[in-house]
Amino acid sequence: MIRNLAAGQAGMTSNVFLIDGERTVLVDVGAGFDVVDAAREHVNAIDAVVLTHTHPDHVGNLDAVTEAFGVDVWGYDPDQKGVDHAIDDGETVQLGDHAYEAIHTPGHKNDHVCLYAPASGVLFAGDLVFANGGFGRTDLAEGDRPTLIESIERLYSRVEGNLTEIHVGHGPSVETNPLQDVELALQAARMGA
Incomplete structure (x- = not known):
């Protein structure tokens, strides 16, 4: 099951997704709210944290989470503060009960990755x-529109034909025609390039 622990939170935080199952994981940890208590409403333990990228709104609660749950943190760039282990482009990562492929997608930030489960389309x-x-x-620092466009194109080619839902860093998840939202993002990003 996938839950957004940041739903309803005010302030500058990212979404925080708790994926429970065989390997209980937080994808991003948000900032400025008690994510530890939010997680403990659903689970007693977390096996790992996986970061999409290391902007402050996605990692602000990292120290609290690692201290409370004693977990290691995975991200694209282990040289970033708080990241213990690298996730390489194309590497498989277990989230909950599913295997997700890491897709390096710079443009917003150099260490940005998306996580895609081909079996479920998530x-x-x-x-x-x-x-x-x-999009x-x-x-911001490390941002680059042409690189972002290339990353969206790369993501689109990877998920085309088998995308059932998108869980995003801010705002609502997309469970109806999610590929259309990726197409629209690509068109909008190209228009401003």
Whole structure:
């Protein structure tokens, strides 16, 4: 089961997804709210944290989570503060009961990855794409619109034909026609390039 622990939170936080099952994992940890208590409402233990990228709104609660649950943290760049283990492009990562493929998707931030489960069609998109054709900012450090467009194109080619839902870094998840939202994000990003 996938739950957004940040649903209803005010302030500058990312979504925080708790995926329980064989390997209970948090995808991103958010910032500025008690994510530890939110997680403990559903599970007693967490096996790992996986980060889509290391912007402060996605990692602000990292110290609290690692201290409370004694977990290691996986992300694309182990040189980033708090990241214990690297996830390489194309590597398989177990989230809950499913195997997810890590897809390196820079453009919003150099260490950005999406996580895609081909068997179920579920995608954790971080801040690459959002509902209704939104896409990640490129005006922050490490942001680059042409690189972001290439990443959306790469993601689209990987998930085309088998995308059932997208869990995004901000805003609502997409469970109806999710590929259309990726297409719209690609079109919108190209228009501003």
